[in-house]
Structures are given as structure tokens and as C-alpha cells.
Amino acid sequence: MSSSQPIAVFDSGLGGLTVVKALQKNLPNESIIYFGDTARVPYGNKSQNLIQEYGKEITEFLIKKGAKAVIVACNTASALALPLLKNIFDIPIIGVISPGAEMAYSVTRSKKIGIIGTLATIQSKAYEMALQNLDNTIQTKAKACPLFVPLVEEGWLIGEVPAQIAETYLSELIDNGIDTLILGCTHYPLLIPVLEKVVGNRIRIVDSAETTAKYTADLLKNLNLLTDNTTDGGLENYVTDLPVRFKQVARRFLGREIDHVSPVHLG
Ligand code: DGL
Numbered sequence: 001m002s003s004s005q006p007i008a009v010f011d012s013g014l015g016g017l018t019v020v021k022a023l024q025k026n027l028p029n030e031s032i033i034y035f036g037d038t039a040r041v042p043y044g045n046k047s048q049n050l051i052q053e054y055g056k057e058i059t060e061f062l063i064k065k066g067a068k069a070v071i072v073a074c075n076t077a078s079a080l081a082l083p084l085l086k087n088i089f090d091i092p093i094i095g096v097i098s099p100g101a102e103m104a105y106s107v108t109r110s111k112k113i114g115i116i117g118t119l120a121t122i123q124s125k126a127y128e129m130a131l132q133n134l135d136n137t138i139q140t141k142a143k144a145c146p147l148f149v150p151l152v153e154e155g156w157l158i159g160e161v162p163a164q165i166a167e168t169y170l171s172e173l174i175d176n177g178i179d180t181l182i183l184g185c186t187h188y189p190l191l192i193p194v195l196e197k198v199v200g201n202r203i204r205i206v207d208s209a210e211t212t213a214k215y216t217a218d219l220l221k222n223l224n225l226l227t228d229n230t231t232d233g234g235l236e237n238y239v240t241d242l243p244v245r246f247k248q249v250a251r252r253f254l255g256r257e258i259d260h261v262s263p264v265h266l267g
Contacts, residue, residue: 100184104131113141
């Protein structure tokens with residue numbers, strides 16, 4: 001394994017780009033490969049077996065592309081497939097749930113934490129378990145928000161429709177007195193402007209992208225795998241469907257032009 005190899009990041013679609021953005025900020029010289037499984041998004045209403053199967057296929061693909069580490073930038077795949085992937089593959093595989101839980105624990109005062117995510121992530125109770133391991137006096141309230149992922153994939157990020165949907169999903173959590181809200185899906189940070197309006201400024205929104213990027217930086221440093229490159233590392237993208245649409249929404253989100261998007265057929 002060489003430090004000049006790329007860091008790979010995958011998600012069911014566009015959501016993992018929130019982690020790419022944080023990586024580009026924290027580790028600008030690292031080459032990044034992004035994989036969006038746009039043909040099979042959403043993962044959030046699929047079974048554990050299927051998500052594990054997808055995770056294996058994608059990780060194999062990314063290792064063949066030369067990845068020195070793989071970030072599972074998808075809460076659903078982190079919740080349901082991370083232990084399996086870590087068992088099978090012998091390169092560092094990093095999930096987003098522990099970094100998100102740790103970040104939430106560090107900011108909560110009331111120890112009442114709300115969690116939103118896909119149906120699969122919420123049913124897995126992965127965040128509750130991660131938070132209980134940190135402190136068993138933490139109280140949690142979780143809510144699945146299945147309409148958020150299609151909104152993001154459609155690039156429908158502002159306006160009345162996302163605001164009304166967010167109000168409907170979040171009212172229970174707000175009434176519960178939470179002071180911290182974990183965005184337990186990597187798609188959701190794209191909706192932060194709408195979510196902030198709905199929850200108000202007394203609730204702190206936590207997304208795991210930044211902490212995951214920092215965790216990755218520390219891990220690679222400890223393994224002596226940080227690149228020696230001193231220029232912009234670049235981003236290469238692979239998607240399983242609709243590369244042109246991916247390019248449009250990705251450019252809007254990352255705030256820069258996306259040059260390389262290649263279609264891939266898996267399975
Ligand atoms: N962005 C992913 C997550 O963090 C998956 C969303 C989906 O495909 O349903 O859970």
C-alpha cells in the first residue's frame with residue numbers, strides 16, 4: 001500500500017459528496033475517488049442482505065481502482081454493512097455513524113438528542129447504540145424521513161415543499177425538547193438551510209461529514225498513509241446511472257466543476 005493511492009468514498013447517490021467536501025477541505029492534496037450508486041438509490045428502504053451485497057461489490061471495485069482506504073459515506077450502509085466490510089477487506093474501512101455520535105455527544109447540553117435518517121438506519125438503532133456506548137444517560141428520539149433522499153437527488157433543496165415536509169417530520173422531535181439533531185443520512189446536509197429554519201437556533205444540527213474527514217485524516221496519519229503530494233489531489237467520480245445529472249447536482253453542491261464522471265456497471 002502506498003500513500004499516493006486515492007481515498008475512496010461511496011454512497012447510494014449524491015449524499016456522500018458531503019463527506020467529499022469535508023475531505024477536500026481537510027486533506028486537499030489527497031486524490032479522491034467517489035462512487036455514487038445512482039442506479040440503485042435509495043438504499044434506505046432496502047434489506048440488510050441487499051445493502052451488504054452492494055457494499056461488497058462497490059468496495060471490491062474501489063480496491064481494484066487502487067483505494068488505500070474506503071469511507072462508507074452512507075449511514076444506511078454504515079449501519080447495516082460496516083462490520084461485514086471490515087471483516088472481509090484488509091484495508092481501512094471507515095463509517096460515518098461513530099463520528100456523528102461522538103460529535104453529537106460533544107455538543108449536547110441537555111443530553112436529549114434527536115436522530116433522523118433513512119428507514120433502514122433508524123430501524124437498525126445504530127446511533128442509539130453508539131450514543132449509549134458513550135453515555136448511558138443520553139435520551140434519544142429518532143424519526144425516519146424517507147422523503148428527504150428523493151428531494152436531494154432531485155436537487156429540490158429549498159422552498160415550500162421541502163420546508164413543509166421537514167416541519168412534518170421534525171415536529172415530534174422538537175416537541176420532545178431535543179437540543180441536538182443528528183443528520184443520520186449523508187444526503188441531509190444538503191437540506192441544512194431548510195432544516196435550520198424549521199428547528200430554530202436552539203437546536204444544534206450535527207452532520208458527520210466534518211468529523212468523518214477528521215477521523216480519516218488522523219487514521220491515515222497514524223498508518224503513515226497521508227500523501228506527500230503538494231498539489232490539489234483531484235476527484236474522480238463513478239456512478240451506476242445518469243452521469244450527466246450527477247454532474248449537474250454535484251457541481252452545484254461542491255461549488256466547483258466536476259470533470260470526471262464515468263458510468264460503471266456492477267453486478
Ligand atoms: N445517503 C445514504 C445514507 O446516509 C443513503 C440514502 C439512501 O440511499 O436511502 O443513509
